[in-house]
Amino acid sequence: MFDKLAWIRLPRNVVVGHGVIDETAAAIDEVHLGGTPLIVTSPTPRRIAGERVAEQFEASVTVTVETASFAAVERVIEAARAEEVDFLVGVGGGKAIDIAKMASDELGMGFVSVPTAASHDGIVSGRGSVPEGDTRHSVAAEPPLAVVADTEIIADAPWRLTTAGCADIISNYTAVRDWELAHRLKNVEYSEYAGALSQMTAEMLVGNADSIKPGLEESAWIVVKALVSSGVAMSIAGSSRPASGAEHLISHQLDRIAPGAALHGHQVGVASVVTEYLHSGSAGRWRNVRDALADIGAPTTADELGITAEDFVEAMTTAHEIRDRYTILGDGVSREAAVEAATVTGVI
Numbered sequence: 001m002f003d004k005l006a007w008i009r010l011p012r013n014v015v016v017g018h019g020v021i022d023e024t025a026a027a028i029d030e031v032h033l034g035g036t037p038l039i040v041t042s043p044t045p046r047r048i049a050g051e052r053v054a055e056q057f058e059a060s061v062t063v064t065v066e067t068a069s070f071a072a073v074e075r076v077i078e079a080a081r082a083e084e085v086d087f088l089v090g091v092g093g094g095k096a097i098d099i100a101k102m103a104s105d106e107l108g109m110g111f112v113s114v115p116t117a118a119s120h121d122g123i124v125s126g127r128g129s130v131p132e133g134d135t136r137h138s139v140a141a142e143p144p145l146a147v148v149a150d151t152e153i154i155a156d157a158p159w160r161l162t163t164a165g166c167a168d169i170i171s172n173y174t175a176v177r178d179w180e181l182a183h184r185l186k187n188v189e190y191s192e193y194a195g196a197l198s199q200m201t202a203e204m205l206v207g208n209a210d211s212i213k214p215g216l217e218e219s220a221w222i223v224v225k226a227l228v229s230s231g232v233a234m235s236i237a238g239s240s241r242p243a244s245g246a247e248h249l250i251s252h253q254l255d256r257i258a259p260g261a262a263l264h265g266h267q268v269g270v271a272s273v274v275t276e277y278l279h280s281g282s283a284g285r286w287r288n289v290r291d292a293l294a295d296i297g298a299p300t301t302a303d304e305l306g307i308t309a310e311d312f313v314e315a316m317t318t319a320h321e322i323r324d325r326y327t328i329l330g331d332g333v334s335r336e337a338a339v340e341a342a343t344v345t346g347v348i
């Protein structure tokens, strides 16, 4: 008798390359999804990619969403039922993809991810994040059956979206440290395989920092591959643990305290500078994290995020409350300790 249930849900077809958007229907066919797709997109991605995806099918339905909300997920579910579609395709950044992912989960329908920006690892994962009440963190949702990432489109997206994706990957270092800590102190289940994959993904991205530059299509390749790998680590773990530790808790808290101030990846990157400091002290590796962010042009200070020192410190001191996830924040860092960590690291 097994006392453990392993449940790893991964994409079956990951297509990455120049111009592959025009192969979306073929990639979908390969995973045996047939019939009419419901394309979930947002205004800019619709113009750039959504229409090119739609024209590959005899019939399709498109829903354009403007904001990430449960109302938008409901609208997509209603459209899918009313139009009797067979599967969902999310075309865009995290907003369109997560709305499609959450709706697919509810509908029990196949889901395909067509990212137009490499802004964070949610574009390839089985985790969905749509703000609900006070909740900002991800929940389990339908993983994509196929991912179609056109590097020509992604390389043309605003550069800040790509640096945000890089910073989300760089934050894997501290996420894994938090996970190991929770394993040691709280007996939280830890997967060495998922932890090693997540850490290696960050190392490879940092090792390739010289090739991550605006206007260079190879950057999109490197970042998408890292996001896929991070998504796989989360699938193996069955949670976002390998890619989300205290730095993510701080970012989720910033989303409440200073909504819309900065991109997810940029926030978790800056937060990981201070959480690395909390882990290893002033002589530790926080400078490596900061320098890795600076090398790819991501923010390294609260000011660059457009967040005040006061708000950043408040997020640090309250972030432990938002989720049952043990990290270096323990049962809360004091205001003095938060100010010290953020000041020594130059974050505030």
Ligand SMILES: NC(=O)C1=CN([C@@H]2O[C@H](COP(=O)(O)OP(=O)(O)OC[C@H]3O[C@@H](n4cnc5c(N)ncnc54)[C@H](OP(=O)(O)O)[C@@H]3O)[C@@H](O)[C@H]2O)C=CC1
Pocket (backbone or CB within 6 Å): 042, 043, 044, 045, 048, 068, 092, 093, 094, 095, 096, 098, 116, 117, 119, 120, 121, 122, 123, 125, 127, 128, 129, 130, 131, 138, 153, 154, 156, 157, 158, 161, 263, 264
């Ligand atoms: N599942 C997970 O684990 C995670 C999910 N998230 C979720 O993801 C969302 C944030 O993702 P993010 O990608 O930053 O947000 P969006 O999907 O809102 O995209 C960011 C902006 O980029 C625009 N855009 C997208 N692609 C292109 C392109 N190729 N060229 C020009 N502009 C483009 C969008 O246009 P437009 O305004 O027209 O949409 C939007 O203005 C949030 O809803 C968040 O909750 C965040 C982290 C993790």
Ligand SMILES: O=C(CO)COP(=O)(O)O
Pocket (backbone or CB within 6 Å): 120, 121, 122, 127, 129, 136, 137, 138, 139, 168, 240, 243, 244, 248, 249
């Ligand atoms: O953003 C994520 C991983 O990079 C998902 O993490 P959360 O579960 O904390 O939302």
Ligand SMILES: [Zn+2]
Pocket (backbone or CB within 6 Å): 120, 121, 168, 243, 244, 248, 264, 265, 268
């Ligand atoms: Zn993240």
